[in-house]
Amino acid sequence: MSILKVENVTMQFGGVTAVNNLNIEVEEGRIEALIGPNGAGKTTAFNVITGVYTPTNGSVYFNDEVITGLTPDKITKRGIARTFQNIRLFKNLTVLDNILIANHLRIKSNFMSCTFRMPWSKREEKQMREKSEMLLEKLGLSDLRNEIAHSLPYGEQRKLEIARALATDAKLLLLDEPAAGMNPSETMELSSFIYNIRDEFNLTIFMIEHHMDLVMEISEKIYVLDFGQLIAQGTADEVKNNPRVIEAYLGVDEDA
């Protein structure tokens, strides 16, 4: 069953068509990837899925329900969480606070009972803290819980951003270039990290990535985007040998 379905989505900004008639189906429980040269419209596609932009045409389905036109916070509540290309943590807050904030969307008490520390709000707060601590524990971040987010090393910040997205109880995780700026050994570590969280949290993962080694190694299906058009899709081997993909990445020899 497909958990995410992007159907005939077109996104235009004035005269520029960033994404043209895009069709994607992400199967539940899998790791799939979206690749393409710079400016191909990958992040725009993510922004359409997460509600940052409303597409000019077409619709997005999550668990067979239409989510086009919903605001990003409502889409996150449904179970899609994302990370950003250039890390967007709550920089001046602690690691634990970053995770706790991602729990806020499920809060039941209103601001009055939270302010006056009513018993039921206190219980809710306690559960929130326990859940967050457990998540940090699972992801190996619990030693850092009281550190300020921007003081963490780069790799840990990436990890924290993923942890924060998980804290929203997401079913589908969208990763926008999770390995950007990482060295080969960090990238290796990341790929096993992605595998682990997928299994541990029963996730579906859809990611944009430039590190071909990482993409080829872990994705079960790859979509290739060029100038807003989907030019190829399939397994790593299929995509690697597709002449249109080679053309998009390397260009064609004019003399040939």
Add this chain to the structure above:
Amino acid sequence: MIEKVENKRIRLLINIFLAAIFVAVIVLLDTKKIGDDYIRRVLNLTAIYTIVSVSMNLVNGFTGLFSLGQAGFMAIGAYTVALFTVPLQVRPNVFYMVPQNPIIAQIELPFAIALILGGLLAALAAILIGIPVLRLKSDYLAIATLGFSEIIRIVCTNAKSITNGALGIKSIPEMPTMWVFFGVAIISVIIIYLLINSSYGRAFKAIREDEIAAEAMGINLFKHKVMSFAIGAFFAGIGGGLLASLLATVDPRQFYFTVTYNFLLIIVLGGMGSISGTVIASFLVTAGLEVLRFFDEPLTLFGVNIPVFRPGFRMVIFSLLLMVLVLFFRNGLLGQKELSWKVIHNWFNRRGKKKTGKGGVA
């Protein structure tokens, strides 16, 4: 480990001791054993400034909304208290130019109820203007809220049958004790402190840190912004109501937008995002302006009249002090931290280290 527990106990004792001294001083002042009316008045004003500044810090420092509408919300609170607490029999004397609106002219409320009503009306106004205006960001929001605050003032000047226009409303009953001001101030600060340290407070901080990320984490930006804005307005309205009863009179000129700058100054000085910093800065600014008054009086030194000491010179000194403070404490006195024994301890340690470091070089 045992030392730590000891330390904690000692700190708790010191805290209780300091709180007791504070209470004792206020009780002595209140029963007129020490101080005079002037000091009492300045301290009461400090308490009011604390309420309004902390409420402004909730909006500007914790939620990251650059709002300059505080004077307008204070005006709503102040006029509500003024309208409903002036005794019925003196009202014809107050409204001698234009008779008061016949419905309002029959209503007199106890101070506490009028005060809360003022806060609620200010919050309602905040929700109404917040719905269109909170879609704006940074400087645009500042200008829109500033405009709102001016509109309120102009309405107060012109709605003569309700607000008595430019004449203002006099004969507002005064409060018998300082505890009205300090009690409300302490309660307000505690409530805002608890709010900021709850899940909603964390959501406000997330919006300040990064709106896009906050929304992607499922926080409804609009709802939380309106909430913070309205709560800030509620306490500004309460502060305005207290101001009306402290001065026993309200008129539109008290709520020029320049008043908002005083609060802006206080929160920048105390630290955007620090409640204790705001409380300290409220005291420093309000009391400081009074202490510096001797600069306004002519000074003769060794038979020579020092020419710069004249009315207005106090503001020059005050502005200079501010510049120095902002230059050396760019994030305000406390930045985003709260005052605690740990902060004080670290501060002294750091200073100590700096000194020994310098000695080494010499």
